[in-house]
Amino acid sequence: MTFRVLILGGTTEARVLAERLAGDSRFETTISLAGRTANPISQPVPVRTGGFGGPVGLAQYLRDNGIDVLVDATHPFAANISRNAIAAASAAAIRLISVRRPQWQPEPGDKWRFHSDIGAAIKALGTAPRHVFVTLGRQELEPLCAAPQHFYLIRSVDPVEPPLAVPNAEYILHRGPFDTAAEEALLLKHRIDAIVAKNSGGEASRAKLVAARRLAIPVEMISRPPHEGDSPVATAEEAMRVLDHWAASTANRGE
Ligand code: NAP
DSSP states (O other), X not given: OOEEEEEEOSSHHHHHHHHHHHTOTTEEEEEEEOOOSSSOOOOSSOEEESOOSHHXXXXXXHHHTTOSEEEEOOOTTOHHHHHHHHHHHHXXXXXXXXXXXXXXXXXXXXXXXXXXXXXXXXXXXXXXXXXXXXXXXGGGOXXXXXXXXXXXXXXXXXXXXXXXXXSSEEEEEOOOOOOHHHHHHXXXXXXXXXXXXXXXXXXXXXXXXXXXXXXXXXXXXXXOOOOOSSOOBSSHHHHHHHHHHHHHHHHHHTO
């Protein structure tokens, strides 16, 4: 018996789970990417790319392709696709597994302030010019234009095109994972005195926060949107255990 799995991806967790499923003959797996990055990392299973056309389109895809389990392993800030996943899995009457890596928590020495959105984080930088390191998605940078007095060091996977309408910005391209010593050197080189980041969680981009703690640099941290739906699992390994259990119990029932 083969179970068809669709992973909504764009994260390390999605790729790690796909690696586990790729070598497992019980499962036939496809990973779905939004198509935001120009050169996405290669995946160990077939990939489909682009939006589905909302929850109705996703439900239709699930039915048309005989998907048995939907795994929402998208980024914790990708709230729209996660909401669509809940509605579509329910409409197609299939199992949904959500994967959410734990949030980062401040540790002694951290100087974090929490904000509900990017605009609020930028406002909190104040009116005096600062040197700000920004690690947001390139489509999320518009709020920086409301505070053109700062120097911005902007790191993204793909180029920010066109550049932001701020007079003092430098752009660097890097996909990560990042190393603490290199992050510390980068912060010192650009005389960074504030960081604006999303509370993405995970290991790949934690290094900047460790470097900020060492250098006593404040972090304006954007909080996650609330998770909707059932309790998520935290890792690809946990998702694999749920799939193992589900496949065994479904096969035993002869479904
Ligand atoms: P979003 O706001 O939740 O989604 C916007 C729309 O993009 C969705 O309604 C859907 O279009 C399409 N979409 C999103 N993820 C998709 C997927 N995996 N496969 C197919 N279509 C998808 O998402 P976002 O914040 O723009 O993030 C887009 C993708 O980048 C996600 O896959 C996410 O995992 C990844 N990512 C996001 C962040 C972040 O900070 N937001 C960071 C790293 C990676 P339709 O409604 O037409 O189906």
